[in-house]
Amino acid sequence: AKVKEVQFIGSSIRPKDCPKDERPEFAMLGRSNVGKSSLINSLVRKKEVALTSKKPGKTQLINHFLVNRSWYLVDLPGYGFANAPESARMDWSSFTKGYFLNRESLVSILLLVDASVPPQKIDLDCANWIGRNNLPMTIVFTKCDKMKNKKGNRPDENIKSFQELIKESYKIYPPWIMTSSVTGLGRDELLLHMSQLRNY
Ligand code: GTP
Ligand code: MG
Numbered sequence: 161a162k163v164k165e166v167q168f169i170g171s172s173i174r175p176k177d178c179p180k181d182e183r184p185e186f187a188m189l190g191r192s193n194v195g196k197s198s199l200i201n202s203l204v205r206k207k208e209v210a211l212t213s214k215k216p217g218k219t220q221l222i223n224h225f226l227v228n229r230s231w232y233l234v235d236l237p238g239y240g241f242a243n244a245p246e247s248a249r250m251d252w253s254s255f256t257k258g259y260f261l262n263r264e265s266l267v268s269i270l271l272l273v274d275a276s277v278p279p280q281k282i283d284l285d286c287a288n289w290i291g292r293n294n295l296p297m298t299i300v301f302t303k304c305d306k307m308k309n310k311k312g313n314r315p316d317e318n319i320k321s322f323q324e325l326i327k328e329s330y331k332i333y334p335p336w337i338m339t340s341s342v343t344g345l346g347r348d349e350l351l352l353h354m355s356q357l358r359n360y
Contacts, residue, residue: 161351164228166204171221175259179224182265184358185232190272191283192216192238195302198341199272200225200233203351210235222259231358232265240282260295267357268296275315275338276306279322287322291329298335298353299323305340 172178188196197210197219209225211218216238223235260269269290273283290297299322304315315338327333335353339346 161348161355162228163204163351166206166209166233167226167229168209169224169226169232171223173221175222175263178222178259178263179232183226183231184267185224185234185263185265186267186354186357187234187259187263187269188236188272189269189286190238190302191240191274191280192218194238194272194274195341196238196272197235199270199300199302199339200235202339202341202344202347203233231267231354239286240280260290261293266296267354268298270298270300272300272302273322274303275301275318276303278313278318279325284322284325287326288329291326291334294331296357298337298350298357300346300350301336301338303340303342304338304345305342 169179188199190196193216197212200210201207201212204225204227210223219235219237221237225233225235227233260266271283271287271290273287274280287297287299301315301319301322307314319336319338323333323336337346337350337353339350
């Protein structure tokens with residue numbers, strides 16, 4: 161599961177403008193600032209193939225990155241960022257319907273969840289929605305390098321509570337992985353996991 165090459169293919173405003181070549185793809189879903197763009201850079205070992213920022217709301221379009229000329233990583237705008245300018249905000253209900261429910265080449269959603277904070281309602285709602293719709297998902301816990309937040313919760317405790325809170329929505333518990341774009345934790349495991357899903 162080695163990344164030899166990555167190409168930025170383009171940005172789409174609407175799901176129907178996305179590439180139509182049907183190569184398998186994995187979509188990064190998660191709150192603004194959770195580390196979606198950073199994870200793409202970490203996976204492909206490039207500093208800024210996907211643009212990142214300390215400020216939430218950086219990614220505003222559907223961005224396709226072609227890996228090894230054979231499969232896509234898709235960077236998406238984050239949800240839950242109330243202060244984004246109107247133009248930057250996506251219509252999430254039509255987006256989720258139009259993309260997640262109809263994109264046949266979508267192998268799995270990668271739902272990114274910040275492991276450095278306790279479970280957030282908006283992430284739980286999102287995970288439950290995915291579960292109820294029987295969509296394939298892998299939970300990618302991010303920022304696992306941050307050992308403790310201000311309240312003293314550790315990533316493993318936050319992860320455990322998160323999983324406890326969503327299990328009702330799943331017939332089969334989704335695969336999950338702990339990552340850090342700072343230390344590279346989970347990088348190789350996630351690449352291997354995606355290669356297994358592609359060859360399934
Ligand atoms: P939007 O594009 O706004 O939806 O955000 P995003 O999810 O793409 O987040 P982005 O990758 O831009 O990262 C947001 C901030 O979190 C940046 O300051 C990153 O450096 C930081 N960050 C991302 N991943 C990690 C991580 O694993 N550990 C730590 N400590 N910080 C991280
Ligand atoms: Mg981003």
